[in-house]
Amino acid sequence: MPKGVDKVKVNVKERIEDESCDLSLSELTEIPVREIASFKRVIFLDLSSNRLVTLGRNFTTLTRLIQLDLSKNQIRVLPDDFGQLEQLRHLDLYDNCLEHLPLSFGRLRRLRYLDLKGNPLTPAWEKIVGRCSTLKDCQQAAKNTVNVCANYKSEFIERERIAAQERQLSSAQMAGAGDGDGSSSSNHSTKTNGGEASKKSNKANKKSKSKKSGAAAENELSIKPVHSGPIKSTNQKNNQKKKSTNGSCWLTAISGVAFSSLMTFLLLFIINVLIIYLIMFKNPDIADKLVEYIPHQYRDWILTKTEIFRLRVTDWISEFRTPPEEH
Structure with a gap:
């Protein structure tokens, strides 16, 4: 909740009707997650036109939600575990302050509608999401976002696994080198200990940097350009070779006849x-x-x-x- 803003209390029970809970236009700065979760029949939640900046830590416990309206707020970042809302089919984030989406969106396999119009998205996310000006655009945005996040998440996990294996191999090699140096003199051991200490500190710095870069990769998606030049040139060469071989075959056949x-x-x-x-x-x-x-x-x-x-x-x-x- 932003500093200097009083918490607005709302009677959630009065706002529930059948399976929907309407908390729009309530000047909310914090979502009453516990009160909403106590009503298990609620699957439609409307939080539009409030003063929300974040959704809070426990918001992803509302796993029964099918339709969620968060439009016309000041939400800057969605939770990293937003993908726990796997039952979600309709998500409206119109007119917020989102620049990117969490990669956990890849778990929202049932999502069929996504409106991100009016958000300052990065160019990469704008290219994925699209305009969202019509119903068809919003449906296509949901499909593209879920597919891209799912594929990127799997690639990121595979890279992390390979990096962990490389770190294990390098640590094993360092340990073997340390055992071999233990049989030398005391002066040499002090030097090697100092060198190992410096190497360990450098390794710790590298690990911290890799963790930071991994976290940044989870929050920010970058699209790599596709280089089609060499592929086209090789294809053209192959086609020319095929044409030349076909021409030579025809010439040999004609000359033989x-x-x-x-x-x-x-x-x-x-x-x-x-x-x-x-x-x-x-x-x-x-x-x-x-x-x-x-x-x-x-x-x-x-x-x-x-x-x-x-x-x-x-x-x-x-x-x-x-x-x-x-x-």
Whole structure:
């Protein structure tokens, strides 16, 4: 409770109706947690438009609350164990002085509505929470806040566990080094004791600093930027490699097909020339026998083409052998 402000007493029993307790507009500077907790049927609590700066130490004992309205107060910090209110579904913190939220929000798995509009949140929390200007925005804010706090809390616990293991290993190594130095002279032992004392003091300072940083991490959430540059460059390189390999495969396939077609064409041409040569000059009987193996539907066409070719060749030979004058 702030200094110089008198504690306002309110008759809680008169403010309870069915399952709700309305303590709004009561000029409260401290929440009557014990009186509220005595009424076990209360699950809706309205503390809006008061002069609250903190919720007090015992507020998280009200674990039956489903809907909580703390709007239009001067609340600066929520309790670190605020996540004990696991039944909470609706939370209104409109127009307060909150800069960050406790990481125990990750335990509020049933939270479906969260209004943080009008609070001087840090940029990281503003990015997580959003605008909260509509019902849909408040629902999305509740979902984002719970998920981020739960994931960050698990990562923080894992880092603390690894740090504790490293501290245990370093302390064991220091103890082994101390046992080995115990067999030296008294002057050397005094020096080592002094060195160990200084190391212990430094270690204590480091532990205190780590505890402070851990506490700060629990209260303040920082979002690390995602560096997508190297990943994109590697992906581009892989895509280029795939394209180059695909292009080379296509080129090899096309070159193989072209070579095979060229070879077949040459082979057929040579066979055709041999057949024509046999028909024209050497042995017509062999040509007749070869013609018998040609299918009937192609035989006439091949013979006519061959005859035309033979006539043209004989004309060309006769023209070549005749003297120029006679020609």
